[in-house]
Amino acid sequence: MRFDYLILGGGSAGAVLAARLSEDPAVTVCLIEAGDTARDIFVRAPALVAAMVAGRPPIHNWAYHTTPQPGLSGRRGFQPRGRGLGGSSAINAMLYLRGQPEDYDGWAGMGAEGWDWQSVKPWFLSSERNMRGASDLHGGAGPLQVGDQRRxxxxxRAFVEACGAVDCAPNDDFNGPDQEGAGLYQVTQFWDGSRKGERCSAAAAYLHPVMARANLTVLTRARAERILIEDTRATGALIRRGRKRHRIEAAREVIVSAGAFGSPQILMLSGIGPADHLREIGIEPVLDLPGVGANLHDHLDYIVSYTSPRRDVVGLNPRGLLRLARAAGGWRKHGEGLFASPMAEGGAFLRSEPGLTRPDLQIHFVVGIVDQHMRKPHLADGWSVHICPLRPASRGTVRLASTDPGAAPLIDPGFLSDPRDEALMLRAARLVEKVAETEPLAPWRGRRLYPHDGSDAGLLADIRARADTIYHPVGTCRMGRDAMAVVDPELRLHGIEGLRVVDASVMPRLVSGNTNAPTIMIAERAAAFIRSGRSGD
Structure with missing residues (x-):
């Protein structure tokens, strides 16, 4: 099989690329995805995120684990990642955040020319169809439906009031003129049309509506094993579907869009990466590119959870499950209610110290108890307040465990390996404890799940015992011009023609917020690069 463009990975970026590139009827596009189409009830119903993220069983979820983390008392962390069309946008909490303008200006300052805020802003707007309409900071006609939570x-709302205790004022738009403040998140959810109330994943927004195009081939349950390289040009890929291997050729470009873990894994399996590591594994290097799999970083999340004497939250007891079941009926009829909830309904962006010029902490407020990514269920009704430092200093790696393409990669985020992150996490945890103990939340406040002795040592011990990812890994194929950069600012791989990487792995540094909207923006820009003729022909 031969196509003009071959896209490896149908996640948030891959879905956007396949849809945008196939808009040109003169080209042919093939998309390879290891999972399925992700159209089932688990994806469509927002509240069922809890069933998917836990990975027991792994519904649309790679359910990865990290290597033992010294900063987390030697624990192996859990790393849910989406498997299926739409990728992690099919299993996330649907929160629509772009980060702060300074994030993108920082990218440009690190060698990613053309990725400053003013350059990327139009691509955010072109992707977005916000229920509030078009404005200077919001798009009104894009494929991705973004809306307010309806009920x-x-x-x-009590949580938003509670944030006043830490001088965090209300903010009704985290993507507005100023990110700082507390409010309710806007979500990637259908608010218009027959699918009102359903999750609007990247696949649902971009790809599912166009899969019948004659020039677009989507192969699900197919896994890319390695990229085919002749001389210094990518010419296709070897994939496995069922028990058979297939060689698929790309006349113009191979585009790797398998995420912060999958993209470096595919590159290294193809002989592109740090040469010493490849030789240790038993792979002959094609290109010594030391930045592949380096620069991994993620938002580390600490949770304060309480049981609740009130029943208007979520619990996994018979009463709570009955309430959810009843809510499912209302969701089917009207697209609203508890079944339409992202569960992480409230949030805040705040500064850990008064002298800072912009927020460096984010809060996610969840209307249920979250413990070990829902892998440790609790029968009690309850709620959780999560906090993460937005711009961590710690860095880690992704490496191969073996030459087997089916083996999970070795994921080492290096959580709390930089002492600056430890000190900031302590301050963050103190702030979130203060919010949780305020008067507006008193009617719902029962027993705290994991109390400690109140000392810094006791709090730090609790952080090391329980903190883990909030699902924002980036940076493992970062863009730039220096020796550790993997792709250039047009996302073309250094040293190999006809090969790009397009997903969150190219981010030089984490954005100050959730990463799905920025990943979609990156794919929109990449499609424009390619369609403008800068495709390495």
Whole structure:
């Protein structure tokens, strides 16, 4: 089989690329995805995120684990990642955040020319169809439906009031002129049309509506094993589908869009990466590119959870499950209610110290108890307040465990390996404890799940015992011009023609917020690069 463009990975970036590139009827596009089409009830119903993220069983979830983390008392962390069309946008909490303008200006300052805020802003707007309409900071006609939560829980509004205790004022738009403040998240959810109330994943927004195009081939349950390289040009890929291997050729470009873990894995399996590591594994290097799999970083999340004497939150007891079942009926009819909830309804962006010029912490407020990514269920009704430092200093790696393409990669985020992150996490945890103990949340506040002795040592021990990812890994194929950069600012791989990487792995540094909207923006820009003729022909 031969196509003009071959895309490896149908996640948030791959779905956007396949849809945008196939808009040109003169080219042929093939998309390879290891999972399925991700159209089932688990994806469509927002509240069922809890069933998918836990990975037991792994529904649309790679359910990866990290290597033992010295900064987390030697624990192996859990790393849910989406498997299926739409990738992690099919299993996330649907929160629509772009980060701060300074994030993108920082990218440009690190060698990613053309990725400053003013350059990327139009691509955010072109992707977005916000229910509030078009404005200077919002798009009104894009494929991705973004809307307000229609019936958030009462406790979520109480949380917004509670944030006043740490001088965090209300903010009704985290993507507005100023990110700082507390409010309810806007979500990637259908608010218009027959699918009102359903999750609007990247696949649902971009790809599912166009899969019948004659020039677009989508192969699901197919896994890319390695990229085919002749001389210094990518010419296709070897994939496995079922028990058979297939060689698929790309006349113009191979585009790797398998995410912060999958993209470096595919490159290294193809002989592109740090030469010493490849030789240790038993792979003959094609290109010594030391930045492949380096620069991994992620938002580390600490949770304060309470049981609740009130029943208008979520619990996994018979009463709570009955309430969810009843809510499912209302969701089917009207697209609203608890079944339409992202569960992480409220949020805040705040500064850990008064002298800072912009927020460096984010809060996610969840209307249920979250413990070990829902892998440790609790029968009690309850709620959780999560906090993460937005711009961590710690860095880690992705490496191969073996030459087997089916083996999970070795994921080492290096959580709390930089002492600056430890000190900031302590301050962050103190702030979130203060929010949780405020008067507006008192009617719902029962027993704290994991109390400690109140000392810094006791709090740090609890952080090391329980903190883990909030699902924002980036940076493992970062863009730039220096020796550790993997792709250039047009996302073309250094040293190999006809090969790009397009996903969150190219981010030089984490954005100050959730990463799905920026990943979609990156794919929109990449499609424009390619369609403008800068495709390495």
């Amino acid at each position: 958030p829980c009462t406790i979520s």
